[in-house]
Amino acid sequence: MATSPDIVSPAMYLDGIPHTRFSEIMSNPGLMWHPYQDGGFWVVSRHSDVKAVSKQPKLFSSAIGHTNLWDLEADALEARRSIIDTDAPDHTRIRRLVSKVFTPRNINLWENVTREIAGELLDEFQRAGGGDWVNMVAAPLPIRVILSILGVPVSDADYLVELSNYLVEGTTDQPSLAPDAFGNTTDLRLLPFGSPASHALFEYGEQLGLKRKSDPKEDVVTQLVMAEEDGNRLSATEYRNLFHVLVFAGNETTRTAIAHGAMAFAEFPHQWERLEADSQIHAPAVEELLRWAIPVLHMRRTATADTELAGTSITEGDKVVMWYPAANRDPTIYDHPFDFDISREANPHFSFGGGGPHFCLGAFLARMEIRILLEEMLSRRLALRQAGAPVRVASNFIHGILSVKMEVV
């Protein structure tokens, strides 16, 4: 009997996503049970199954246990609970406080700011003749844009990227920070990603919130600390966890998408030529880049009742984990799923999740940033050639690229 394919060990991700294993899992009927720690979880891999779990938030809860593979103790879950780890009505209440900021209409208002930032970064990259794409373009673009939107001083972008890097490291099995780094005195169990960098980000958000309370501005942080009407008040814990998610998810995921996007176009240069030749395929190109990149690899839900999925019986309390790398390469949805093809007409990828109320808050922001970046690259006739292997994050959760050297063609 074949041993069960391991899709959890961080080492499995050092050379990229173990797609062969996901394809193998997907090709078997039903759901696979994956042993993990003292128990295990159901592997949800097919596109239709990921969608079914995502769209039934009452049956598959985000608030029980944790949305990562392991359960948190009750005190840790409460301390770390963010918009990601909540169900309705708490989720709905918190989400609505920020949803308007990220609607397509309001995101469009940030196009010019984004274009200016992208232009500066690309000019610098072009002048240098290339360099580390992550450090020079993929990381600074999204952090500067999200900070501009939130009303966080852009001069602090480097510090917040540094914190984000430590948070990503918290998803690997080799975090490097001492428990008391950044002056942390909180038990690491109580911090997102178990990282002292979360303490630093909490501190930063709390300080900024206090400033905005005493000196309100026209920005998102002010709205969050002032939100009181209609019972929409955020508790102190909700505020700091929301601030944490907005800064971290608002920069790290798009950075990952932009890094993988550059690598994809370098690997498939013909696709870049097509992009140069045909402005009609810019929108589908953004979607294909997202399908390809898969910045977040999985999310977990917990069954609230006995149920059945893909013919497999699920028991109340079981962990159900959606693996987006599998769904984004599902051969029943995609012809030639392992080809990077920027002109796909239908591209219902799950890089923003499988739908449902937890659909990525920043989806339209990410799309806009990627589109503007591609447009600015095209207007500069900036094509890239990859120079050497990327340095990847050994994580089963974040599909991160720490650095990748690109040359200007």
Add this chain to the structure above:
Amino acid sequence: MTGQTRLCLDVSRCVGVGQCELLEPELFRVDDDNGTATIVNEPVLPSQRAEVIVNQCPSGAIQIDTSINPTLVKPLGTD
């Protein structure tokens, strides 16, 4: 298939993603004050398009309305 379908909005489920406004800006708009979608024009669409809107609404807040004006909805199995 040329039937018309009326959509409805269950505001209690809406989380304000804005997919509806993106796809049908004449019919839906996310209210900047309360962060949820609102109906700004009679939400009647060709049935196929209506299905797309329902499928694209992440929270399931937009649904096919069979209660208000059933004459607009073709009975099942007539297509």
